[in-house]
Amino acid sequence: MAIPILMYHQIAQPGPRGTPLRGLTVSPRMFAQHMQMLRLLGYRGLSMGALDPYLNGERSGRVVGITFDDGYLNNLQNALPILQRQGFSSTCYVVSGEVGGTNRWDAELGIAQVPLMDHSALQAWIEGGQEVGSHTRSHANLTQVDPQQLEAEICGSRQELESLLTQEGGVQHFCYPYGSLDDAAVEMVARAGYRTATTTARGRVDPGRQPNPLALPRVRVNRTTTVLHLALKCLTNYEDRSAA
Ligand SMILES: [Zn+2]
DSSP states (O other): OOBOEEEEOEESOOOSTTOTTGGGEEOHHHHHHHHHHHHHTTOEEEOHHHHHHHHTTSOOSSEEEEEEEEOBHHIIIIIHHHHHHHTOOOEEEEOGGGTTSBOGGGGGGTOOOOBBOOHHHHHHHHHTTOEEEEOOSSOOOGGGSOHHHHHIIIIIHHHHHHHHOOOTTOOOEEEOGGGOOOHHHHHHHHHTTOSEEEEEEESOBOGGGOOOTTSEEEEEOOTTOOHHHHHHHHHSTHHHHTTO
16 A cells, blocks of 8 residues: 655744745644544554554555654644644654754745744654654755765764654654755765655655655645645545656
């Protein structure tokens, strides 16, 4: 059975019309509807750590990965209670150099600055049954950095998060900023010892086709993704076909 890995960013009231990247903000009400629909369809929402045995074919079942990019504080405030209500876990990919900061990498694009989780918020996220993964140290485009920075962004961010946070098994899951990756980045992710890494390539994961665990596709979820639309993305080959 193909496994969707959902990609969310902010869970908050979207800004007014015309706000740059407004589409990446899903309202708490819509997020609650998404999670409820998944539950009604018999899906279990899982963090990347819990999903891993399904991705590599050790286990099978109706499961969906739930991921959040960037580490927004509104994930803790708005998504966590909804996830807990459904008994779901998820992975939030955190920028290790911006813990307690803002999405500074977006500033020059005119995108609103929003608080990211700080140390205690991240620990509360973990204690709430959720997982922290790495999204590099500075949200760098990994295809545009020298080998030294590549190592710092991928290995260094893992070390920083592991020394900051108490999480069973450490930080074993990674996400490429901007979905930008090349062979050097994938090799470094392998060297750093991550078990999975997600991209922004569209599609579901087919465990039968031996997917590369360090370049997993995801299913985008935006402000305008309705419950029906999300159900189609999860249950049918809608998302896999549109990958072409
Ligand atoms: Zn990001």
